[in-house]
Amino acid sequence: MSALFSEIYGCYYGVVARVLNRALQGSTKAEIEETVQACGFSETAFHLLPQLIGSEWNFLHKRGEQYYSNFSGVFNRPLTTLERSWLAALLKDPRIHLFLDEVKIKELHAALCGVVPAFNPDDFLSSDKHLDGDAYDNPLYRANFRKLLAACTHNAPVAVSYDNGKTRSRNIYYPYKLSYSEYNDKFRLQCAVYDKKTQRLKKAVLNLAKITAVEPSELPFRATKEALCKLFSEPNDNPPIVIEITTERNAVERFLLQFASFDRKTEYDPERNIYTCHIFYDMSDETELLIRILSFGPTVKVLGPQSFLQQIKDRLKKQMDLMRLP
């Protein structure tokens, strides 16, 4: 614990290093405040500035309106033992080959020789990770991954050939980010495509495992990073799922933990001893949400929206018919 929780990695040390690095060339008080506000916690400026600017630590001196660092150069903290051991652990993960080629991995092994890895992937056992995870050892998959990573980095459009098992297609996409799910053990490309009819950008998500080729596009780039960011940050406009949760079988704790990754709001009604949770979600996750909610059985009850509620009812009706219950 002590190795992990140390002031060396702390917010205040980081903020001070940034201020001092910037103040090598001189900084105004406003610039120092700006750095502290941008990189610190909400109240950091109040606690840190008096000591930083004042004479208590003697880190800065004032000349005219400018503050200058009392140190001789930029602070670049070397990697700590903890960080090296974490990096050494990554070398045992098959996904590292997506980022580094064999030569680089050999170099890293040599450089980190003698460093004890912080963990081993075998220390963990997942009971429910999907068994059809992406093939990280497939050379084509690795090559496509690197091309898409570069496209995301440089904001460059790409021509993607895609085979979803039923149809094949080739389209120009504007990559945004790579999305990974540990549960699915899959990477997906979050990207945008221009709608042929409306000529407006729309979101697209492609499974990397289904991509057969990635080529640079000759088209002039039209989707800026800001436009992509805006597109993927838009709040979901569909109504939230509203669910009542009972206290039976520890459902409150189990439900709220399971759905913690969603934007949500929970209220407690002490008179009924019932919790009501609003889950805000993307429509592409609807089916997954539906079956996950069904897994809680009668310990939760969906109140709405109507279309979602109807899907629950339809499945129950089919189930009653199948089992001829009651």
Next chain:
Amino acid sequence: MAEFSELIKNFNKIRDFMRDFYIYGFKSRDDFSIKSARTYDNEKRRCESYLGQSMKWSYTGVGNKVSFVSADCGKLSTNPLFSAWKSKSFTKNDIMLHFYILDAVRETDKSAEELTEEITQKSETLFDLQTVRGKCNEYTTAGILMRTKKGKAFRYALAQNPIALDEEILNAVKFFQSGVLGVVGDYILDSVSAENDLFTFKHQYIAHTLEDGVLYDILTAIREQKNISFSLIGTKNGAATEKQVFPVKILCSHSSGRRFLCGYSRLHRFTVYRLDAVKAVKILEAAESPQEILHSFNRNIGKLWGVSFDAKDRNQAFSLTLHIDEGREQHIINRILKESRGGTLERIRENTFLFTKDVFDSVEASPWIKTFIGRIISIEGHEYLKHRLQSDICRMAALYQIEGAADGEVPT
């Protein structure tokens, strides 16, 4: 009254509050009765300070203010809860020595005596030799300084990075900072003022980072094959029980978000403990016969559905007959195959499939089985499982007022 500080000495102080604000999100000041009101106010203020926009509040029906943390994790580039790890308090000496020592050794190595003299002069603050030497040794252990012996004296120099943090490596760090002990990756990104701008993460349980401290100690013990002792905090009453085990594995459920320590106890049994209930891990002596325990664990894992080794009536096989339209629902077959946990799927007639699995505790499979509501033709297995499933379906039918549903009683 002591002045409020954003920073804390003990991580456990913030761990429980942050988890409650994030996971539950409905608790008002009165619900945190286990702590004093002033403790609540201080910890809430810290959480607000660390989390900024992610911390929200609303009022309950009876006018109590509720603070909560909520975020669509699929849109986050970094885990906002990492900030709790960056809140360690320090003394004036700590921060002064940090910057003055790193500055003094950036060009050449120096002895503790030379450093003490130089720092005292430059900082215009008197430091004693013991304090400076202590900090140098602490930083040598941390890997920031390198210590060599010249003659009789130790000399300290800035450690050289064994690797250059180039774009390729930083991209890997940006990805893996969402994984095991991910906060360490975030520290690396911080050290070069980089941020993850390439990846998002679905099905991510950001609260796991709050367990990274105990996890780090457990992983160390697993690697060194040593026993551990720890306090297990009751999730309902908050009471602590002392435990001692040989740590074998960390068991994870990516669908439920729970993680467990699987340990081999003195009673010669595998027992699991929720990681979020584990506190104060101490690494003890080397375990006896660790290889035998690991072999025994590996022999047993094939029959785990979730984490339970403990069903009263072990060796519970269950089978599930499902209706799947072969022509249009290949995706359901694919789903079962990828979620099968070693079970077998067999086509028994047109549009009818049989899933079978041998497990220690079939009740653990009950939530998964219910995800197939609308397709379940029959279930065979332990009576308790069959009854639980039938009862749940009947109760759900009554709850949703499905035509023909009785009052939720299981037919006999």
